[in-house]
Amino acid sequence: MPPVSQVTDIRTLQEFDEEAATLRSALDEVERRLRGSEELEQARAAFGSLDAELNDIRRTQRALDGDISVLNSRIQPEEKRLYDGSVRNPKELGNIQHELELLKVQRSKLEDQLLEVMSRLETVEASHSSARQQLARAEQEREIELAELEREATRLGDALTRVEARREAQKLKISAQALRVYDSIRRRHGAMAVAHIQGGMCAGCRVAIPEAIRRRAFQPDQLAQCPNCERILFVG
Ligand SMILES: [Zn+2]
Structure with a gap:
């Protein structure tokens, strides 16, 4: 057998270098994916923003409920005074009636707003619940993915160590x-x-x-x- 030429040894070294580079870039990619998952981040962000929106709507709903009960607590005694015969003066009765009309117009506006808020609440609650399910799914998938990625990182790291050892041995021939x-x-x-x-x-x-x-x-x-x-x- 003729002696192995210098260039053949160099080509073998290059093969090891190529193999190491391929393994290193695969390992980099696995490590990048181990650091974070875009899908999971997106699911978290989507759920977070719907959660904030839902809290906002519920706050608005509570505020409207409160304003409506304040109006009710003003309307009820006026209505009582109007019908229980305690006020006889027609001018005063007219004033009460006028005041009641104003209060009821205000209440009706608030009730319309409340209806809109309730309908929005229903829509957002549905999206919120599906975003919660998606997030739970994404978290579950991520756990499985993490286990796979860790196994893959170990496998690539071991292969890289082996090829680097072979590369060092090959260098001694050149x-x-x-x-x-x-x-x-x-x-x-x-x-x-x-x-x-x-x-x-x-x-x-x-x-x-x-x-x-x-x-x-x-x-x-x-x-x-x-x-x-x-x-x-x-x-x-
Ligand atoms: Zn050339």
């Missing part, structure tokens, strides 16, 4: 100089630090590779780099 080249290219180009020579061109940047560099890429102990993008080249 010369310090080649590692420096590899790291600096990865920093610049992101994922792909090693490129295939395809049809005489660098697969990374599609620029033609001179013959001398192509020949170098065939040497197992040499590192050939694309003159344009500097990626490490390999053939085969």
Whole structure:
């Protein structure tokens, strides 16, 4: 078996790096989802705002009830005076009647408002109750989701530890100089630090590779780099 070339070792290192990057981004996503759930926040906010609205309507209802009973407590004695024969003076009776009419107009306005409030109350109570159910459902789902996410985070964390250990072991097979080249290219180009020579061109940047560099890429102990993008080249 021919000795494993430097570039093959670098490609294996790149595979581990890719695998680690994929695992890390999956873990980041799981951790983001562990921190909070948009669905649950939305269900909480919806319930919270309906709850506030319901309290508001109930407060208005109580205030109207109170105002109506104040008017009733003024109307009842006036009506009694009007009909029990205790007042005989026609002018005074006329005054009482006029006062009663005014009070009853006020009461009737408040009663109309109360009817509107009661109907609004019924609508909001129905929405409030369905929002409460939705919130309970969202909380239940979140509990299940949290358990799944925690399991997934553990699984990804373990896999990441394993691939990082393999990566560290792989690094020991590569010369310090080649590692420096590899790291600096990865920093610049992101994922792909090693490129295939395809049809005489660098697969990374599609620029033609001179013959001398192509020949170098065939040497197992040499590192050939694309003159344009500097990626490490390999053939085969
Ligand atoms: Zn290139």
